[in-house]
Amino acid sequence: MFKRVLIVEDMDDINKGVRTELEGLGINDIDQAQYCDDAFLKVRKAIKDKKPYELLISDLSFKKDNRTQKYSSGEALIEAIKNKQPEIKIIAYSIEDRFQRIRTLINKFGVNAYVCKGRRGLKDLTYAINEVYHNKQFLSPQIANALRKKTSFEIEEYHIELLKQLSNGLSQEEIRSYFNKNNIAPSSLSSIEKHLNKLKIQFKANNTTHLVAIVKDLGLI
Amino acid sequence: MFKRVLIVEDMDDINKGVRTELEGLGINDIDQAQYCDDAFLKVRKAIKDKKPYELLISDLSFKKDNRTQKYSSGEALIEAIKNKQPEIKIIAYSIEDRFQRIRTLINKFGVNAYVCKGRRGLKDLTYAINEVYHNKQFLSPQIANALRKKTSFEIEEYHIELLKQLSNGLSQEEIRSYFNKNNIAPSSLSSIEKHLNKLKIQFKANNTTHLVAIVKDLGLI
DNA sequence: CAAAACCTTACGGTTATCCTCAACTACCAT
DNA sequence: ATGGTAGTTGAGGATAACCGTAAGGTTTTG
Known part of the structure; x- marks a missing residue:
């Protein structure tokens, strides 16, 4: 089993829960970080000290x-x-x-497992650690299915930005000028209208207000 | 210090973290539930067994x-x-x-402390447990300030209903007929427009979409 | 009781959005 | 090159939302 592990997670309660779980698995050399930058420094130091981490568990x-x-997200850190x-x-x-983010995580960064937090998050995590230790990949069931079928609508950064600006109260005209200014294509x-329309169909929204309400509920913005 | 505590929290990692923390405080009689309904049954059984919980920590x-x-939210359970x-x-x-929800939690349900999860969630929780044990109230700093200044504007049931229907995707015309059918005056x-306008001024919203985004953030709907 | 204040409702003009059609570009495969 | 596909852009008319005004109603208040 892994001996030396680094946990990166901002919330201290989860951090403690994961640590306790790992200790239950017999892993005792555990480091923790609540900030990405701290985590990166720890990794660098561990290499320097010839005691590199074998496993990184990161939010x-x-x-x-x-x-x-410097690193504000898990992706940047990874x-x-x-x-x-x-x-x-x-x-x-x-x-x-967000499937798109997870997809790039696996394809671009070669992440070995993706575990969804939730009711059985720790159980899945334990299982994932075992699988990864034996050089296997693990994906939490709720996303494994969704990732396989490509039908899932690709919500890109563009759409998120569009939805965000709508929820900020900008009119379509104001968004046009905002996108123009910030080189967002x-x-x-007309295109903004069109993409908006796609989103409305995708999320079964009657109008823009409805759409924003829905995606806010989904936590997309 | 409290002896008998029930933790209600759906995510197992946080559940474990909180439990470990409480054990560190010398509390050993700890029960846990991942569903609200389970929690309620445990409370009922504890009373029946003449060993009621002294403290409930709930998500x-x-x-x-x-x-x-039956109980799908912490509020309903509480x-x-x-x-x-x-x-x-x-x-x-x-x-x-969402301040509005927290406000009702404290005023209506008489919750003794509100602790925000976050980087120092467990530390705040530990502090809160001590305060509550000594019959004091505790609010995490990030909400304590915001809660003090109260919103003077009286939001009535009518406005909530209006905002809800907007977030459900109804047009003003559809809302008119809906109100008509349900005897909401x-x-x-014209009146719907007018009240909508008041709300937009109150919440400094540029348009209806913006308004719904704002009140959803506030937890009003 | 009547004036004042407030609310509801209706109407018309303005603006924003929704929707369809069509032209244009970029890219890919035959 | 040719044709197919998909994405962008533009213009128009239809619909909905926005805004001010004014008439009629209810409640408050002197």
Whole structure:
């Protein structure tokens, strides 16, 4: 079994829960970090001390606070660590349910497992650790299915941005000029309308207000 | 210090973290539940067995799954438990940051403490347990300030209903006919427009979409 | 009781959005 | 090159939302 593990997670309660669980598995050399930047420094130091981590368990989203961070998300951290120590095993452990992000996580960064937080998050995590230790991949069931079928509508950064600006009260015309100014393409009123329409169909929304209400409930924005 | 505590929290990792923390405080008689309905049954049984819980630590939001629940939120659970056992101490422990909901939680249900999950969630929780044990109230700092200044504007049932229907995707015309059918007055298009306008001014919203986004963030609907 | 204040309702003009059609571009495969 | 497909852009008319005004009603108040 793994001996040396780093847990990166901003919430201290989850951090403690995961640590306790790992200790129950007989893993005793555990380090923890609540900020991505701290985590990266620990990884670098561990390599320098010739005691590199074998496994990284990391959350994806981190609450921002007064400490400014170089790496503000799990993705950024994972990318940096993979560059520094390519052979390290990585388990993403997050509540994130945006397929697009998870897909890139696995394809681009070569993450070994993705575990959804939830009622049985710790159980899945335990299972994932075993699988990853035996060089297997693990995906929590609720996303494994969804990832297989490609039918899932690809919500891109563009759509998120569009929805965000709508929820900020901008009119379509204001969004057009905002996109223009920030070099976000496509920026024509017509295209914005069209993408908006796609989103409305996708989420079965009657109108823009309804759409924003729905995606807010889904936690997309 | 409290001896007998019930933790209600759907995510197993947090559940474990909180339990470990409480054990560190010397509390050993700890029960846990991942569903609100289970929690209520445990409370009832504890009373029957003449070993009632002294403290309830409960989350507010619970992921829905295949198990249908009578109590689907922390609020519903807390209300039911308070009716059953009025003297029990209650700490709400949640990521919830909607002031309106927290306000009703404290004023209506008499919750003893509200602790925000986060980087220092467990530390705040520990502190809250001590305060509550000494019959004091505790609110996590990030909400304590915000709660003090109260919103003067009287939001009535009518406005809530209006906002709800908007977030359900109804047009103003559809809302008019809905109000008509359900004997909600005033129901004319003109009045609906007017009240909507008031709300937009009150919440500094640019348009209806913006308004719904804002009140959803506030937890008003 | 009547003036004042407030609310509801109706109407018309303006603006924003919704919707369809059509032209244009980029990319891919035959 | 040719044709197919998909995405962007533009223009128009239809619909809904927005805004001010004014008439008629109810409640409050002197």
